[in-house]
Amino acid sequence: MTTTPAAPERESDDYLPAAVKETRADRIVLICNYTALGLFSLAVLYPLVYVLSAAFSEPRNVQSGEVWLWPVGLSLESFRSIFDYDGIVRGFGNSVVYAIGGALLATALTLLAAYPLSRRDLPGKGLILGLFLFTMMFNGGLIPNYLVVDRTGLLDTRWAMILPTAMAVWNVIITRTYFQTTIPEELAESARVDGCSDIGFFWRVVLPLSKPIIAVNLLFYAVAQWNSWFNALIYLTSEHLFPLQLVLRQILVQSNVDPSQVRDVAELLRMKELQEQLKFSLIVIATIPPLLVYPFVQKHFVKGAMVGSLQG
Amino acid sequence: MQPAVRTGRIRRRTFVAGAAGLTAATTSGLLSGCGPDEAVGASPESLAAPPATPGPKLGGIPYPDGYVGPVARKLGPIVTEPTKFVVVVPQDLTVGDWAKNKFTKWLEQRTGITIEFRQIAGADEDVTIKVNAMIAAGDIPDAFMGVNFSKSQLYLYGAQNLFVDQTPYTDKYAPNLQQMFRDYPLAKKLATSPDGNVYVYPSFNDCYHCRAGKSRTWINTRWLKQVGLAMPKTTDEFREVLRAFKKADPAGRGRTLPFVGYKEDGTNQVTVDKFVMNAFLYNPTSPWLVVDGGKVNAAYSQDGWREGLKYLRTLYAEGLLNRDAFSMTAEQLQRAGNNKDGPLLGVFQGNYWGSAMDVDVEDPTARWHDYEALPPLEGPDGFRVANWDHYTGFDPRLVITRKCRRPDLLVRWADFQLDLEVMMAAYAGPGSWSFAKRGDKAISGKQALFGISGTWAPDKTKDTWAQRNPNYRSGDFRLSERVDPTKPTFEKPLYEQTRDRYFPYRVPIEQQFPPVALEGDQAALDASLSLDLSGEVVQTMARFVTGKGDPADDGQWNDYLGRLDKIGLRPYLDIQQAAYESFQG
Numbered sequence: 001m002t003t004t005p006a007a008p009e010r011e012s013d014d015y016l017p018a019a020v021k022e023t024r025a026d027r028i029v030l031i032c033n034y035t036a037l038g039l040f041s042l043a044v045l046y047p048l049v050y051v052l053s054a055a056f057s058e059p060r061n062v063q064s065g066e067v068w069l070w071p072v073g074l075s076l077e078s079f080r081s082i083f084d085y086d087g088i089v090r091g092f093g094n095s096v097v098y099a100i101g102g103a104l105l106a107t108a109l110t111l112l113a114a115y116p117l118s119r120r121d122l123p124g125k126g127l128i129l130g131l132f133l134f135t136m137m138f139n140g141g142l143i144p145n146y147l148v149v150d151r152t153g154l155l156d157t158r159w160a161m162i163l164p165t166a167m168a169v170w171n172v173i174i175t176r177t178y179f180q181t182t183i184p185e186e187l188a189e190s191a192r193v194d195g196c197s198d199i200g201f202f203w204r205v206v207l208p209l210s211k212p213i214i215a216v217n218l219l220f221y222a223v224a225q226w227n228s229w230f231n232a233l234i235y236l237t238s239e240h241l242f243p244l245q246l247v248l249r250q251i252l253v254q255s256n257v258d259p260s261q262v263r264d265v266a267e268l269l270r271m272k273e274l275q276e277q278l279k280f281s282l283i284v285i286a287t288i289p290p291l292l293v294y295p296f297v298q299k300h301f302v303k304g305a306m307v308g309s310l311q312g
Numbered sequence: 313m314q315p316a317v318r319t320g321r322i323r324r325r326t327f328v329a330g331a332a333g334l335t336a337a338t339t340s341g342l343l344s345g346c347g348p349d350e351a352v353g354a355s356p357e358s359l360a361a362p363p364a365t366p367g368p369k370l371g372g373i374p375y376p377d378g379y380v381g382p383v384a385r386k387l388g389p390i391v392t393e394p395t396k397f398v399v400v401v402p403q404d405l406t407v408g409d410w411a412k413n414k415f416t417k418w419l420e421q422r423t424g425i426t427i428e429f430r431q432i433a434g435a436d437e438d439v440t441i442k443v444n445a446m447i448a449a450g451d452i453p454d455a456f457m458g459v460n461f462s463k464s465q466l467y468l469y470g471a472q473n474l475f476v477d478q479t480p481y482t483d484k485y486a487p488n489l490q491q492m493f494r495d496y497p498l499a500k501k502l503a504t505s506p507d508g509n510v511y512v513y514p515s516f517n518d519c520y521h522c523r524a525g526k527s528r529t530w531i532n533t534r535w536l537k538q539v540g541l542a543m544p545k546t547t548d549e550f551r552e553v554l555r556a557f558k559k560a561d562p563a564g565r566g567r568t569l570p571f572v573g574y575k576e577d578g579t580n581q582v583t584v585d586k587f588v589m590n591a592f593l594y595n596p597t598s599p600w601l602v603v604d605g606g607k608v609n610a611a612y613s614q615d616g617w618r619e620g621l622k623y624l625r626t627l628y629a630e631g632l633l634n635r636d637a638f639s640m641t642a643e644q645l646q647r648a649g650n651n652k653d654g655p656l657l658g659v660f661q662g663n664y665w666g667s668a669m670d671v672d673v674e675d676p677t678a679r680w681h682d683y684e685a686l687p688p689l690e691g692p693d694g695f696r697v698a699n700w701d702h703y704t705g706f707d708p709r710l711v712i713t714r715k716c717r718r719p720d721l722l723v724r725w726a727d728f729q730l731d732l733e734v735m736m737a738a739y740a741g742p743g744s745w746s747f748a749k750r751g752d753k754a755i756s757g758k759q760a761l762f763g764i765s766g767t768w769a770p771d772k773t774k775d776t777w778a779q780r781n782p783n784y785r786s787g788d789f790r791l792s793e794r795v796d797p798t799k800p801t802f803e804k805p806l807y808e809q810t811r812d813r814y815f816p817y818r819v820p821i822e823q824q825f826p827p828v829a830l831e832g833d834q835a836a837l838d839a840s841l842s843l844d845l846s847g848e849v850v851q852t853m854a855r856f857v858t859g860k861g862d863p864a865d866d867g868q869w870n871d872y873l874g875r876l877d878k879i880g881l882r883p884y885l886d887i888q889q890a891a892y893e894s895f896q897g
Contacts, residue, residue, distance in 0.1 A: 237430035
């Protein structure tokens with residue numbers, strides 16, 4: 001963190017005073033930079049480490065404030081108690097289904113929408129894009145959406161988590177830009193000369209060239225699904241369909257009650273214990289899947305998002 | 313109401329109504345979105361059956377002398393042919409999946425009524441959003457159970473004919489509820505909307521210790537002995553005790569917190585004023601409304617409030633009140649309360665010990681045993697009152713909608729649950745409780761009526777309804793729970809200390825502002841004014857107490873009163889006055 005490459009050696013050479021002066025200034029800037037960045041990364045890292053340590057500590061020690069960096073009284077108790085709540089285990093499974101299913105469907109839709117829009121020869125392109133953009137700015141709101149989901153018979157089914165708002169216009173725009181910048185029109189022309197149909201071109205040429213943007217889309221959609229709870233709250237009424245985030249939220253809100261309203265102190269105590277036990281281990285469990293997926297997608301991710309964002 | 317077509321194309325009108333409902337869930341246009349093609353309202357056969365007569369009381373049950381409360385009777389099924397209702401319930405971790413819950417099956421077997429549960433997850437606000445969406449979209453169940461509708465909401469939806477007036481059904485088919493209303497006339501009054509209708513099958517929980525819970529305060533008696541002082545009786549003695557705590561510094565290294573203020577979880581209210589103010593004037597805590605000879609007033613604009621602020625300011629100036637009294641979180645308080653190498657807390661406000669520390673009922677030397685309830689203090693003018701909630705206990709439980717064809721059956725289903733045995737099965741889980749034996753001692757010190765296996769209801773077996781259903785927990789019932797002499801819970805000391813230290817000083821019921829129902833537009837105005845006013849009150853309290861302002865300065869005090877007026881204290885009080893008068897009838 002504190003190594004300042006090359007700069008010190010040049011300073012010791014001491015045959016270009018002006019340059020030395022500059023490097024000293026450079027060094028100060030560099031040190032400031034590293035200090036600031038170090039502090040930032042500490043600020044980001046500390047909560048992560050704390051949550052991990054708290055999850056692996058005796059709940060009592062977390063409560064009394066003894067855990068501040070490393071686990072105190074190593075214990076897997078809180079992880080074990082997760083499995084006493086079948087809602088959590090089932091919620092985890094549901095979230096996996098929603099994340100994978102949602103990501104696949106949404107990515108497919110995004111590619112299918114973005115590719116035609118990237119072609120210059122699509123008639124009415126501006127209008128279609130305008131309509132897409134309109135829905136990005138304005139939407140019907142909660143109750144019209146609820147009506148649509150209700151009347152289409154999706155209410156309280158898994159589809160309610162995946163179908164409504166499956167495709168994000170934002171992703172369509174990024175993907176379209178990616179196509180525009182990486183797939184030249186000439187490629188399409190030469191393919192057509194060789195007798196390739198539009199669909200064939202999309203399938204055999206465009207898709208193989210678009211792995212980075214596909215990875216980006218999959219990751220964006222999967223993480224969004226994984227973190228979402230509001231649609232589940234509004235559209236689902238059967239506990240066995242609830243995603244993990246909703247269960248997690250339930251645990252947090254239910255133990256956070258106005259104490260003067262609780263007529264049964266034993267009940268309050270029970271919720272308090274539950275929350276203490278589960279809070280941190282649940283956060284760890286809920287964070288693991290995105291963390292696991294991220295490294296595999298990351299190399300595409302940076303590339304894809306960068307390229308897509310080059311031109312508007 | 314315009315009946316919309318449920319299937320097929322959605323009408324524009326429905327959309328518009330829905331959108332209106334989103335922005336203002338309290339507008340009356342909201343219902344035009346509902347009205348499915350099924351027939352609406354109760355069928356004529358709902359009132360055809362003869363009135364229900366209560367079954368004979370079961371014998372051999374050790375009711376304490378003079379017992380008032382739910383009793384066990386011989387029960388038969390409510391229906392003979394399969395009957396099903398759709399009921400919306402909040403999700404509850406203790407209940408688990410309502411459809412698979414053990415008591416759900418138990419009750420279904422005994423009543424013959426099947427419930428299709430729709431479960432809503434999340435906090436109360438989330439449930440409200442979802443319920444509003446359902447209502448606006450016309451996706452209406454037969455009933456809502458355990459959804460916390462406010463009195464204003466009940467009145468609003470009732471007046472819109474969405475919720476059913478249950479009076480004709482409960483009069484005829486709910487003998488247990490009638491009994492409860494006779495035992496607790498207040499329960500009936502609280503269940504009745506300003507139009508005289510009862511849109512809810514209520515639950516009543518006569519929780520004795522809850523009545524003092526909003527201001528109950530705890531003092532470290534071990535420290536009290538250590539500094540050789542008696543339990544303080546006046547504000548001056550209280551200050552002496554705090555000074556002694558600070559001087560003796562039992563926690564060491566100046567870590568002693570003689571009197572600690574913090575922000576409550578859930579409500580986010582500050583706690584500094586809750587106890588001490590009652591030595592200067594009656595402080596009912598937020599929203600600080602009091603009734604003074606039939607006139608509704610706000611405690612925070614009174615002279616007594618000003619005197620209280622001056623007193624608190626001196627405590628803060630001497631370092632007897634913690635520096636972060638207005639920003640400390642409940643979690644930080646727990647940390648201080650549970651501090652490993654000895655207690656840090658002298659005096660803290662909290663519903664019970666668990667507000668500040670772990671409550672270990674099995675360890676007789678656990679720290680919470682050192683803390684005892686601090687009786688209300690006498691102020692310099694001889695004023696002393698205990699903030700006592702006379703109206704606690706009422707909960708809206710079962711709300712039947714006009715979608716329901718047979719409200720009579722749902723009312724009988726609810727009334728079934730007020731039977732002592734059914735109630736216990738719902739509360740503790742079928743088979744997890746038993747009647748007490750003759751000679752068993754209860755919380756009240758008298759003969760016990762029932763006992764729960766284990767310290768309290770089991771939590772991981774998913775066999776209770778966690779009191780989300782109709783209940784009749786009378787005072788006698790609650791206090792007749794058996795106390796296991798080998799494993800005493802905190803219920804008994806909590807009851808006794810409340811009875812001995814707060815009840816004698818309780819504020820008269822005439823001075824307490826009751827829970828009232830407001831009409832639609834007034835409810836919205838009330839909500840916004842109440843929020844702004846309480847923001848101003850807390851901010852000014854913090855400034856005055858921490859010495860950034862001085863309540864003794866006439867200019868500053870008048871500025872504060874001026875700001876309250878500007879926010880709209882007068883119209884706010886007018887709304888409350890009208891609602892109060894309508895409540896009193």
